[in-house]
Amino acid sequence: MTDRSLYAPLTVQGYRRDHGRTHPPLLHPDYQSTVLRAPARPLTELPHTLTEVTGPLLGEGRVGEFDHDLTRQHAGEPLGERIIVHGQVLDGDGRAVPHTLVEVWQSNAAGRYSHDLDRHPAPLDPNFTGVGRCLTDAEGRYRFITVKPGAYPWKNHHNAWRPAHIHFSLFGRAFTQRLITQMYFPGDPLFGFDPVLNSIRDPAARARLVSSFDLSETVPEWALGYRFDIVLSGRDETPMEDEEGEE
Amino acid sequence: MSRPITPSQTIGPFFSHALPWTDGPYVVPEGTQGAIWLRGTVSDGAGQPVPDALVETWQADPDGRFDHPDDPRGAVAGFRGFGRCPTDASGGWAILTRKPGVVPGPDGTTQAPHVDLSVFARGLLNRVVTRLYFPDEVEANAADPVLAGIADPDDRATLVAEATSDGYRFDVRLQGDRETVFFAI
Numbered sequence: 404m405t406d407r408s409l410y411a412p413l414t415v416q417g418y419r420r421d422h423g424r425t426h427p428p429l430l431h432p433d434y435q436s437t438v439l440r441a442p443a444r445p446l447t448e449l450p451h452t453l454t455e456v457t458g459p460l461l462g463e464g465r466v467g468e469f470d471h472d473l474t475r476q477h478a479g480e481p482l483g484e485r486i487i488v489h490g491q492v493l494d495g496d497g498r499a500v501p502h503t504l505v506e507v508w509q510s511n512a513a514g515r516y517s518h519d520l521d522r523h524p525a526p527l528d529p530n531f532t533g534v535g536r537c538l539t540d541a542e543g544r545y546r547f548i549t550v551k552p553g554a555y556p557w558k559n560h561h562n563a564w565r566p567a568h569i570h571f572s573l574f575g576r577a578f579t580q581r582l583i584t585q586m587y588f589p590g591d592p593l594f595g596f597d598p599v600l601n602s603i604r605d606p607a608a609r610a611r612l613v614s615s616f617d618l619s620e621t622v623p624e625w626a627l628g629y630r631f632d633i634v635l636s637g638r639d640e641t642p643m644e645d646e647e648g649e650e
Numbered sequence: 651m652s653r654p655i656t657p658s659q660t661i662g663p664f665f666s667h668a669l670p671w672t673d674g675p676y677v678v679p680e681g682t683q684g685a686i687w688l689r690g691t692v693s694d695g696a697g698q699p700v701p702d703a704l705v706e707t708w709q710a711d712p713d714g715r716f717d718h719p720d721d722p723r724g725a726v727a728g729f730r731g732f733g734r735c736p737t738d739a740s741g742g743w744a745i746l747t748r749k750p751g752v753v754p755g756p757d758g759t760t761q762a763p764h765v766d767l768s769v770f771a772r773g774l775l776n777r778v779v780t781r782l783y784f785p786d787e788v789e790a791n792a793a794d795p796v797l798a799g800i801a802d803p804d805d806r807a808t809l810v811a812e813a814t815s816d817g818y819r820f821d822v823r824l825q826g827d828r829e830t831v832f833f834a835i
Binding site: 413414415418420421422425426427428429431434435436437438439440441442443444446447448449450451452453454455456457458459460461465493494495496497506508510516517518519520521532533534570572576577578579581582583584585599600602603607608609611612632633634635636637 | 651652653654655656657658659660661662663664665666667668669671694695696698700706708709710716717718720721722723730731732753754755756761764766768770771772773774775776777778779781795796799800824825826829830831832833834835
């Protein structure tokens with residue numbers, strides 16, 4: 404075998420668990436696709452071992468020059484309302500998550516994705532793919548320039564429309580912190596009718612997915628600013644190895 | 651200052667032009683000595699393939715170490731440890747990697763070689779998390795603290811891959827008959 408010191412007992416500090424308080428339940432029948440896809444059996448609690456408290460730290464090589472500016476990825480500018488979406492990635496202890504990869508994707512201003520299977524009869528925009536990436540800075544801040552996505556219909560139920568949203572994918576610094584979510588825009592009249600947003604039971608948690616209009620980040624004569632902070636799970640108070648009174 | 655966390659939402663159906671990377675399925679480059687293919691399918695409660703899922707993997711290197719500063723034994727650079735593959739029309743995914751080594755577990759235990767998996771899909775409001783174990787690690791699997799926490803041998807069996815000619819096969823059944831054991835993390 405290899406060096407035995409690699410297998411000496413380690414103290415691993417885990418991450419706080421949600422215990423179903425914040426995240427939506429996997430089964431939410433109002434969102435029909437959950438019915439055959441949500442696991443039927445209860446989840447088993449996984450201890451936070453070295454595998455779970457580490458995770459991919461994906462760096463600069465993943466981000467191209469115009470990946471943060473979705474309005475400059477083609478020959479011309481996309482149609483729609485130009486916006487700036489920015490915010491800070493934090494953990495549950497309020498600490499910034501620096502240099503972490505943030506991925507976004509969205510429909511165009513007409514509510515159409517640049518995706519082969521999107522059949523919504525709204526126009527594609529040859530100047531908009533709707534895909535962005537960036538790394539947070541040393542303070543955990545990110546900033547994208549894009550156009551405001553449109554609402555679009557889906558076939559979940561009669562006259563079903565998704566409120567305008569931008570998809571966000573985050574890694575944090577540990578497997579436990581991996582998060583995919585959606586950012587919404589303030590005051591959308593579709594909120595009350597959307598089973599995806601309303602799968603989150605706590606109204607305060609739902610409200611955290613709604614960005615706020617940000618005049619301070621709005622650029623005169625150019626683009627409105629919206630702020631969306633993202634909070635990943637924080638560290639557990641006590642290292643798990645101490646629970647059984649080791650040594 | 652404590653901050654409440656941001657809730658999860660589904661990845662939705664329209665991510666395949668956004669998230670997959672050309673090198674996503676290649677934790678190690680093709681031609682790497684000792685590389686193995688992990689292949690499988692994702693299926694739903696009706697036994698139908700899930701053609702719009704994203705499978706991500708995270709694992710230790712062949713020595714059981716991570717390229718990460720929180721590995722108290724010191725980070726080992728050069729092994730990405732992360733794989734990402736969208737499922738195809740048949741629900742299939744494949745990731746080229748090396749078999750991980752033994753990893754320290756809670757309370758001085760050791761964990762059998764394993765790969766953590768996340769599955770994202772339309773209809774999953776949060777990712778589901780499972781673990782892939784290796785069929786040729788009978789002794790290590792028997793001593794693994796996570797597998798030991800699963801009482802029913804049929805349930806444990808859902809976490810053990812099958813050997814194939816070029817690696818291992820691991821099917822993820824989201825719901826129903828032989829439903830995969832999923833973890834709360």
